[in-house]
Amino acid sequence: MPGISEIALAGAPIAGGALLGMAAGNLKGPDIQALIVKDMDLLARIPEDQVQRRAELQRIINLRIDDLIAAVHRNRELRELAASYEGNWRDIVVFVCAVLFTVVWWNVDHARTNWLLLFIVLIVLSVMAGVYAARGIVRGVRSFLHSRHRAAHGQ
Template identity: 90%
Template sequence: MPGIAEIALAGAPIAGGALLGMAAGNLKGPDIQGLIVKDMDLLARIPEDQVERRAELQRIINLRIDDLIAAVHKNRELRQLAASYEGNWRDIVVFVCAVLFTIVWWNVDHGRTNWLVMFIVLIVLSVVAFVYAVRGIVRGVRRLLRARHRAAHGQ
């Protein structure tokens, strides 16, 4: 059925952009707290006479705890930075992806029945994404200028 294949091909750029957006929101790091708990359980199970092993495992636990504390401090800094940004970095990513998908779609055979409709959708998506990206950048610059102005005037 060529009609279904053309519909699937027309939706591929939009589906790719949606998948990229979903992936960007679901990235997670390792569970350091869970690793510490497991290591402490393992430390409790190692016999007291294995002093070297216990000491080495305790050193590893201490390193992980230090990493966890450092990560909390870094997370706090990143949250403060993210809270100060009124736009969203995903706006810029969506804009870049929309432009790239538009360029790819331009190179598809123009004789396809769905080519023009999909090209128009991609152009509209690119323009909307551009507006959101610029809006976020302008807000960030304004906030930076206000902060510098306040700092210069001792407020």
């Protein structure tokens, strides 16, 4: 049945976008604090007579601690902005995925029977996701600016 296979193939970009959206929520960065603890444990195990190694490892530990402190200060406003976002962050992920899959679908053979239909669906999905993402971003920025204004005027 070529009809079912074409439907399955046409739905592949949408299914891939859904999977990418689910995976985006599970990404985590490195645990800097755990690395610092491991480095401190290693430092305690290095013999006292290896002064140069101990000094270099201590320097690395100090750099990681400084980076951790700087990251907290740098990201405070970003966290405030993210907390004030009243939309769903997945709106942005869906928008990006819809645009990417539209671009991918554009490069598929245009002679396919379902090419135009899925291309139109992807454009509509991209526009709708873009509207929701933009609306949430605008609300978040307004809320962030309003809270900063109140904080600056002591209210």
